[in-house]
Amino acid sequence: MxxxxxxxxxxxxxxxxxxxxxxxxxxxxxxxxxxxxxxxxxxxxxxxxxxxxxxxxxxxxxxxxxxxxxxxxxxxxxxxxxNLYSNDDFNAAKIDQIIDTATDITNLVSPTIREKNEQKKIEDRKNLTNKLLPRWFKYLENLLSEENSEWFVENKMTIADIAMWRLLGWLNSGIIDGIPTTIVNDFPKLKKVHYNVHHHPKVKEWMMKTYSKEI
Ligand SMILES: N[C@@H](CCC(=O)N[C@@H](CS)C(=O)NCC(=O)O)C(=O)O
The missing domain is CATH 3.40.30.10 (Glutaredoxin)
Structure with missing residues (x-):
């Protein structure tokens, strides 16, 4: 087990x-x-x-x-x-680069959660909102444009989309003070990935079963 x-x-x-x-x-x-x-x-x-x-x-x-x-x-x-990865080595690496990007973005945000100095925290969050997050979202949006798909790799849902779904869901939830719920709005392809995973029937089922709500 x-x-x-x-x-x-x-x-x-x-x-x-x-x-x-x-x-x-x-x-x-x-x-x-x-x-x-x-x-x-x-x-x-x-x-x-x-x-x-x-x-x-x-x-x-x-x-x-x-x-x-x-x-x-x-x-x-x-x-x-x-069966949510790829058997093709190159496509597997394409999935890996999204997972590694989720880690990089997390590593930008997490220190601001631990920041004790309130003034610095506010400044760091402004920098995330106005500069750092849009920059990374743009890179991801570009990959989706190149892929010409609603999914990051192989035109189907993989762990890359699932990871990004919850990363974006965290960033636009309003739970992180100073990061607005509109943070992903200028990135329609990224929003669509979030939407697609969020509305997958098994994902909805999981959320209701586990958290008694859609998160
Ligand atoms: N490199 C690790 C980082 C995981 C990580 O930072 N986990 C946090 C919880 S979200 C943790 O365990 N933090 C405790 C610590 O780093 O001391 C990974 O990719 O899994």
Whole structure:
């Protein structure tokens, strides 16, 4: 049995794993780690069940008693077994570049969440809203134009679209002070990817089942 360990949030790092397995009907244990367990894991490198976490970070995936870390690696694994990756090496790399971009964008935003200086936080959020996020969204929009598709790769839904769906859903949710809910509005192709995944029947089913609402 596959087990996925992460906090009880629909953040893209975990949701790309959970949703791809769910869509494909692959059973897995969706283990939600409490705040205290998370803090303890960062400090000790161990999960509540005593399993060792390689980089003291979540998500991790457990299979046959073995643990693997790093979102990209786990996403590819889940994508492969869910048939939401690519068998073609070049197209697989195209999927990887989107997952790596989701990581890069996350790494731009996350430090502003940890920022203690309120004035600096406001400035950083302005910079994200006016400069950094639109720049990255434009790069992604360009890729979709080149692809001439409503999906990032192979004209079908892959883990690249699922990761971006939840990353964009986080960024435009209004939950991050200073980043407006309109942040993706100028990028219609990117919005369409979000729309497509969001309206996939199995994704809707997952959201209702797991969060009792569409997130
Ligand atoms: N490189 C890791 C980063 C994962 C990561 O930053 N996870 C956060 C939770 S969203 C975490 O565990 N942070 C604790 C820490 O870095 O100390 C990955 O791609 O999975």
């Amino acid at each position: 596959i087990k996925i360990y992460y906090s009880h949030t629909p953040f893209w790092r975990a949701e790309v794993l959970r949703v791809s397995l769910y869509i494909s009907g692959i059973p897995f244990e969706d283990i939600r780690i409490s705040r205290e367990e998370f803090i303890n894991m960062i400090k000790t490198g161990f999960l509540p069940n005593g399993k060792k976490v390689p980089f003291h970070q979540l998500p991790v995936l457990e299979i046959d008693d073995k643990i693997i870390g790093q979102t990209g690696a786990i996403a590819r694994y889940c994508g492969k077994i869910s």
